[in-house]
Structure formats: structure tokens, C-alpha cells
Amino acid sequence: MRxxxxxxxxxxxxxxxxxxxxxxxxxxxxxxxLMDAPFIDATTLVxxxxxxxxxxxxxxxxxxxVSAGEHSGWLxxxxxxxxxxxxxxxxxxxxxxxxxxxSGSSGTAVATGVRGLDQEQIATVEPDLAAVxxxxxHASTQDDAxxxxxxxxxxxxxTVKELKR
Amino acid sequence: MSRxxxxxxxxxxxxxxxxxxxxxxxxxxxxxxxxxxxxxxxxSVDEEREIGRQWAATLLGAAPLVRDEALQQYVNRVGLWVxxxxxxxxxxxRFGVLDSPNVNAFATPGGYIFVTRGLLLRxxxxxxxxxxxxxxxxxxxxxxxxxxxxxxxxxxxxADLLSEFALKGRGDETVNERLLGGVREVLTRGLxxxxxxxxxxIGVVLAARAGxxxxxxxxxxxxxxxxxxxxxxxxxMFATHPRPDARLDALDKSMGTQLDGLGTLSQAEARFLALxxx
Numbered sequence: 423m424r425x426x427x428x429x430x431x432x433x434x435x436x437x438x439x440x441x442x443x444x445x446x447x448x449x450x451x452x453x454x455x456l457m458d459a460p461f462i463d464a465t466t467l468v469x470x471x472x473x474x475x476x477x478x479x480x481x482x483x484x485x486x487x488v489s490a491g492e493h494s495g496w497l498x499x500x501x502x503x504x505x506x507x508x509x510x511x512x513x514x515x516x517x518x519x520x521x522x523x524x525s526g527s528s529g530t531a532v533a534t535g536v537r538g539l540d541q542e543q544i545a546t547v548e549p550d551l552a553a554v555x556x557x558x559x560h561a562s563t564q565d566d567a568x569x570x571x572x573x574x575x576x577x578x579x580x581t582v583k584e585l586k587r
Numbered sequence: 588m589s590r591x592x593x594x595x596x597x598x599x600x601x602x603x604x605x606x607x608x609x610x611x612x613x614x615x616x617x618x619x620x621x622x623x624x625x626x627x628x629x630x631s632v633d634e635e636r637e638i639g640r641q642w643a644a645t646l647l648g649a650a651p652l653v654r655d656e657a658l659q660q661y662v663n664r665v666g667l668w669v670x671x672x673x674x675x676x677x678x679x680x681r682f683g684v685l686d687s688p689n690v691n692a693f694a695t696p697g698g699y700i701f702v703t704r705g706l707l708l709r710x711x712x713x714x715x716x717x718x719x720x721x722x723x724x725x726x727x728x729x730x731x732x733x734x735x736x737x738x739x740x741x742x743x744x745x746a747d748l749l750s751e752f753a754l755k756g757r758g759d760e761t762v763n764e765r766l767l768g769g770v771r772e773v774l775t776r777g778l779x780x781x782x783x784x785x786x787x788x789i790g791v792v793l794a795a796r797a798g799x800x801x802x803x804x805x806x807x808x809x810x811x812x813x814x815x816x817x818x819x820x821x822x823x824m825f826a827t828h829p830r831p832d833a834r835l836d837a838l839d840k841s842m843g844t845q846l847d848g849l850g851t852l853s854q855a856e857a858r859f860l861a862l863x864x865x
Binding site for chain 1: 664667672676683691767796797799806832835837838839853857858
């Protein structure tokens with residue numbers, strides 16, 4: 423039983439690593455300019471039509487670096503929807519089985535149906551107030567959080583206005 | 588008019604105005620519910636916290652914390668740093684990673700925030716984690732849960748909204764049952780859909796204020812959008828939130844190029860991957 427569990431975990435890790443190594447692909451959801459740099463005033467290389475297939479290379483702020491056919495450059499991140507392919511593959515039946523195996527390894531009693539974050543399970547679980555108090559063990563203080571932000575990679579607080587609907 | 592006469596006349600006015608004033612008060616209470624929520628007394632914060640405790644206990648009863656001290660501490664640091672940029676920096680914010688394959692994140696009244704291991708495994712960097720936590724912090728800061736509980740339980744509005752469903756009758760089984768029922772109902776039915784869009788907008792802004800790449804949250808939504816909607820690990824999240832592509836469209840409209848000109852923005856990918864593990 424244990425050996426089988428371990429096998430599942432190994433299989434799961436292999437699948438997961440495979441999926442992570444696979445490059446993400448996507449499609450443009452509107453006509454969008456492909457630029458030579460991630461800036462509004464960069465030079466437009468080509469105007470990509472809606473439904474252009476692309477491969478994701480990197481992300482930076484509002485921009486996504488992609489290659490699309492013979493072109494590569496930067497376009498608005500929000501003009502892209504990712505394909506189900508690479509990322510969804512881990513969610514097949516196999517992925518589900520891996521999830522169960524992993525839960526088992528960490529001591530979650532998934533098989534009993536007593537615990538779990540599904541709709542039916544939440545309706546019947548016993549609240550665990552002691553576990554709420556135990557959250558204090560890992561809590562951060564304001565000073566601690568500020569010290570964390572000051573460490574590399576430094577997080578510099580910005581002034582940003584609220585977004586309107 | 589004599590002094591005594593004036594006094595009598597004033598008293599008469601008060602008597603006549605009395606019932607009208609009472610009516611006005613009732614109208615105010617029902618009409619300006621939002622205002623009542625905005626008036627934060629120490630008492631109401633305590634009650635909000637107590638409700639949050641019950642709520643968090645339900646979640647922790649459903650899924651325990653991942654046993655990884657370094658990871659839990661890390662998520663608390665990222666989360667509190669983001670929460671410090673909000674209008675409620677002084678809440679006793681608590682963050683946790685739940686040991687569940689489900690892909691989801693939760694906030695409770697009073698500042699308990701959870702993200703599942705299933706979601707954490709799909710994030711690319713710390714900016715995405717910050718974006719998710721910031722969305723949840725947004726629900727707490729804007730007090731979206733009150734809205735949802737009121738709807739779920741059909742509770743009437745009063746000046747002290749929280750005490751309506753709070754623990755006045757602590758130890759009173761029916762009150763606590765009712766509260767727990769409301770918590771479960773909101774957990775499984777979700778918050779108001781409009782409040783989800785609002786939390787997305789707040790989340791993007793809080794992450795940016797904390798010095799993160801504000802496109803972390805949109806990137807997570809892209810990931811969710813690309814997942815198989817039939818996947819059982821997504822069922823509760825998809826049942827309780829608007830579709831990811833609708834959320835992306837809404838953020839696209841709100842954000843425009845407004846967040847383009849910010850300074851150094853971090854994704855902190857290496858730190859995130861080191862602490863989360865492969």
C-alpha cells in the first residue's frame with residue numbers, strides 16, 4: 423500500500439515537472455500590437471489579429487513576451503487567454519488520483535469524506551477552534567513584515583490610486 | 588410671548604416632531620446600512636473577529652494547515668505586508684495554507700485569510716501569491732461578508748449590524764447554530780458576485796502598493812481560465828466566483844494603462860519557488 427502510494431507520488435511529481443517544463447501557449451482575444459519592448463511608446467513590430475496562436479516566453483507588468491509564428495515581441499498581457507493544453511493536462515483523471523495520493527501522504531483523511539473543501543463537505547465538518555488559535559504561531563508582526571519587505575528582493579511601497587469600475 | 592409660553596410652545600413642537608423623528612431614524616437605519624457598517628466601534632471589531640474565528644474554524648475543520656513552518660511564516664509575511672497597504676492595517680491579520688488539493692482561497696470577517704495548497708502549486712511567483720492574498724484582503728477591508736450573511740440569513744438591519752448575528756447569546760445554542768449555518772451557507776454559496784469584481788480591483792491596487800507586479804492577480808486568473816472547468820478541484824471556486832474570463836475582461840477595462848507607470852515592481856519568483864518547493 424505504502425509502495426503504491428509512493429509510486430503515485432513519484433508519477434505525480436514526474437507529470438507535474440513535465441507540465442511545468444512545457445511552455446505555455448495561448449491565443450489573442452483581440453487585435454493587438456506586438457511591440458519590440460514592454461513599453462507603451464515602444465515600436466510596433468506587427469499588428470496581430472484576433473485569434474493569433476502564440477507561445478508565452480515571459481511576463482513583466484502589463485506585458486507578456488511571446489513568439490507568434492515568425493514574430494516575437496511584447497504585447498498586452500490582458501489581450502491573451504492561455505490554452506488549456508499544458509496547464510490543464512495535470513487536471514485529468516490522473517491528476518486527480520495524484521492529488522488524492524498527496525493528500526494521503528500529508529495525513530488528510532480525504533477518503534473518509536469527513537474533511538475537505540467541497541461544497542458537501544463544508545456543510546458537515548466540525549469547526550476546529552483550537553486550529554484557529556494555532557494560527558498565532560506563524561503570525562507576523564508589522565515590524566517583521568516591514569523587515570521582510572526591506573530584504574532582497576526589496577519591495578518598495580508605491581502610491582497607487584483606487585481603480586474605478 | 589412670555590418665557591413660560593415659549594417653553595410650552597417648544598415642548599409642543601418636540602412632541603409633534605417626536606414620532607416623525609422616530610420614523611426618520613428607522614428609515615435611516617434601513618436606508619443607510621452601508622453607513623452603519625462604516626462606523627467601526629471597538630465592540631463591532633471584536634464581534635467581527637469572533638465571527639471570523641467561527642468561520643476560520645469551519646475552514647480549518649475542513650482542511651488542516653500544511654505542516655511547513657517556513658512556508659506558513661512566509662505566507663504570513665507576504666500577506667501582512669500587503670495588508671499594511673490597506674485601510675485596515677491594524678487588524679490581527681492571520682494567513683494560512685490549507686492542506687487541500689482544491690484550488691481556492693478564502694477570507695473571513697476579521698482578517699483570517701487562507702489559500703489552498705492546490706492553488707499555491709499553480710502560482711508562478713510571489714507577485715501572484717500577493718495578488719491572491721490582496722483579493723482576499725479586499726473582501727475583509729470592504730466587509731463583503733456582512734452583505735453575504737445578511738442575504739443568506741435574511742437578517743434585518745440595525746445600527747449595530749454585527750450584533751444582529753453575533754454572540755449576544757453566547758452559549759445560546761440557537762444563536763450559535765444560526766451563525767454557523769450562515770457561515771456554511773456563505774462558504775458554499777459565495778459572496779455577492781459584484782463584490783468579487785470589487786475585490787479584484789482592490790487586490791490589484793494593494794499588490795501594486797506593496798511593490799509587487801500588479802499583474803500577478805490577472806496572471807492567476809489566466810491560469811484558472813485555462814484549467815478544465817469540469818475539474819472537481821475547481822468546483823467550489825467556480826460555483827462561488829464569476830468566470831475567470833469575465834473577471835479578466837473587467838480588470839482589463841478598469842486597469843487600462845493606469846498601472847503602467849509604476850516604479851520597480853517585484854515578482855520575487857526565486858524566493859517564492861524556494862519557499863513553496865517544487
